[in-house]
Structure formats: C-alpha cells, structure tokens
Amino acid sequence: MKEIYIDRHKCLHCFSCILNCILARSGKCSLQEAAADPPAPRPRILKVQDDNNSFLLMCRHCENPPCIEACMSGAITREPSTGIISIDTDKCMGCWMCIMVCPFGVIGRDKESKTAVKCDHCRDREYPAALRLILPARFLLKNLQNMPVEKEKTMPYR
Numbered sequence: 001m002k003e004i005y006i007d008r009h010k011c012l013h014c015f016s017c018i019l020n021c022i023l024a025r026s027g028k029c030s031l032q033e034a035a036a037d038p039p040a041p042r043p044r045i046l047k048v049q050d051d052n053n054s055f056l057l058m059c060r061h062c063e064n065p066p067c068i069e070a071c072m073s074g075a076i077t078r079e080p081s082t083g084i085i086s087i088d089t090d091k092c093m094g095c096w097m098c099i100m101v102c103p104f105g106v107i108g109r110d111k112e113s114k115t116a117v118k119c120d121h122c123r124d125r126e127y128p129a130a131l132r133l134i135l136p137a138r139f140l141l142k143n144l145q146n147m148p149v150e151k152e153k154t155m156p157y158r
Contacts, residue, residue, distance in 0.1 A: 017056065017130035018043045024122065024129030039112040044119035045130055046106060059106045059119040061085045067098035067107060075116075084123050089115040 019031060021043040026034035046057045065085055068076045075091035076098055092115040099107045107118045122128045
C-alpha cells in the first residue's frame, strides 16, 4: 500500500496537502466554490502543531484496527487487496465508537450526515489528492511494500 510519509525536514509546511484534500472531497473546482457551498468541506488530514513543530496526521490503516472491532454496524471494513480501511457511510449509524477507540484521533464526525469520516487514501484515484500540485510530492509518497521492515517501524508518521 502506498502511504503518505511526511519527512519533516523536506516538508515546506505550506499545507497545500490539506487544501487539496478539502477540494477533492468537496467535488468543486476551486476552494472558493467549496467554501461557499454548504456544508463546509472537511479535510481527512489533520494538522497537529506544538510550540516548535507542525506535522500531518492521517489514518494509518492499522494492522489490527480497533475501529473495525468497535463498529457495531459493520460500516468500517478493510479492503483485502489494498489494506485500506474505509467507512461505508450508508451503514454508519453515528455511534462514534470508532472515534473513541482510534489511538491516533484521526476519525472525525460529519455533522451534516451524522457519520464518521477518515482518510481513505483517495482509493478511487491513482495517487492521494493531498499530493496534487505539491512540488515536493516525490518526498511524501512511499510504497511501504518495498521498504525494509526495520525502516517502516522507525517511520515517525505514516
């Protein structure tokens, strides 16, 4: 599975990835259109910031995901061919158990549809929308199947 890996030393902290995610999820052609048309689009990538650093946090598609176990309606599943964990919004009943058990805090609520939302790595695209038009994108996309296991375990953000 291809993952977005943020190398904090090469990232420009421009947050274009978040804007691209918002735009892709809104279905609009521009950010102005997306912002003007309710409901407001919500990114599936989160910016986390402390005093000195900022970084991106997104679904890590855990090997043993607690969200799948916690989902009472069976709306959260793993696609066997890709390993991507996705939420079927038609099945989601908005109990928010997945939000409570996610160890990374990356599952959110869509207040309009009252369903859970999270990064699905833009499974309908060749590359995640977050990487669209980002100049250093080559530094941000890694194919984990080709990485040694030791290096994968030491990656700070997946």
